[in-house]
Amino acid sequence: MPRRSPLKPRAESSADGDRHPGLIIRHHGRGALVETPAGNRLECTARKRIRDLACGDRIEWSPAGDGQGVIEQVLPRRSVLTRPDHRGRPRALAANIDQLLIVLAPEPEPTAALIDRYLIAAELMPARAALVLNKSDRLTPANRTDIDRMLDEFSALEIPVVRVNTREANALTPLTGLLSTHTSILVGQSGVGKSSLVNALLPEHELRVGELSEASGQGRHTTSDTTLYHLPGGGDLIDSPGVRDFHLWHLDKTELAQGFREFADYAQQCRFHNCRHLNEPGCAVQAAVDAGDISARRLESYRKLYAQLEAAEGRLGDY
Known part of the structure; x- marks a missing residue:
């Protein structure tokens, strides 16, 4: 075929x-x-x-x-996902992606702050974002409540959330439904099972890797390669080991608020047009938090990231 x-x-x-x-x-x-x-x-x-x-x-x-x-x-790109090189300069990792799939699992323990960073990248690319809870069969009474609470926070932002595992029949159906009409990339911490998902989605993955290596004449496919695969059920999947961790050092801090989609409507109501949503008087984003319309954790996450970007300005050449 x-x-x-x-x-x-x-x-x-x-x-x-x-x-x-x-x-x-x-x-x-x-x-x-x-x-x-x-x-x-x-x-x-x-x-x-x-x-x-x-x-x-x-x-x-x-x-x-x-x-x-x-x-x-x-040719002109619709979107690009970047990561810093060894000197802190942004370098393209994958292009023309329209979906960022953020993979998490019960172990290692998921962190909302890392998810926030991926969501910022998706908003600014722009690309659709979705959360994929892998190894859902390993949820326990000890971790289920906290993970459900965290996922509910992101669901409230109209971010799709699916729960999958590679052990049970048809357990990947929610994920294949997300993939079928998109060019997607899997991102997330080491240990969340991205490789197992790729192998499950591409039953002949090792054969495909061999075919690509033979076609390229470059020998064995290495763990540093970023590769695009056509999925049997439709859609394309970019597999990259370069997105195990994710930082935003290349981002201009004035763009940061655009990565928090729930801020948009309220930001237009701030007293000052250039409000940074830090401690300015008349900040409508802070008022929305006080009223329970925006997550206090998300605003705090934004402020921490803003402070980190501000501290990093002028020092990127040191990375």
Whole structure:
């Protein structure tokens, strides 16, 4: 069965004659494994002027002989998920994502503060966000109440929440329903079971990994690779080990409030148009918290993140 491609069927050439459309399904250094609309795959190297490739990028490439290609252009992105490099500079991790699936589990203990950071990233990309409670069969009387309370807080923000596990028949159905019409990426702490979810969603995962490695000529697929897979039930899934933890050091603190969706309507009612929702008089966001319309924990989380971003300004070069 030919591989499905999310690119619209079209002739594999452009007005330039020797340029062809493609999708990056794996990125490594200056090289990338590119998929054509027909489902063929070839290894391509980017032109020197192209400095920021990501898995999920739509590109144009030209033939370079021996089944190889050269990436000539990266087409405009609908969205991009970034992470800081070793110097603290933002680098693209995955592009054209429209859904961020935040995976958590009873163990390690989920933290609302980390979920807040992922939700901020989703709001600003922009992309839809959903919470996936994996290993739901391991909930116990000791942890169920706290986890349910935390999930209820996010459900109140109209963020979808699904509970799944890989042990029971049909237990992944809620997740496959979320995935079928989106290009998604799984994010979350180490140990929450992202790899087990990928293996369950892609029954022939190891075979697919081998096929990709053979197609790229790069040898064995490594844990540092970010790879896009076409799901058998529809939708695409980007698997990346680079999102085990998540920080917002590259974010301008003036953008932070935009990542808290429940602030939007109230912020327009603040006394000062540039209210930071810290301790300013006439802050409508604080008034909404006092009235019970906004979570006090979420406002405190925002203020802590604001202070961290403010402290980090001017020091990014030290990372």
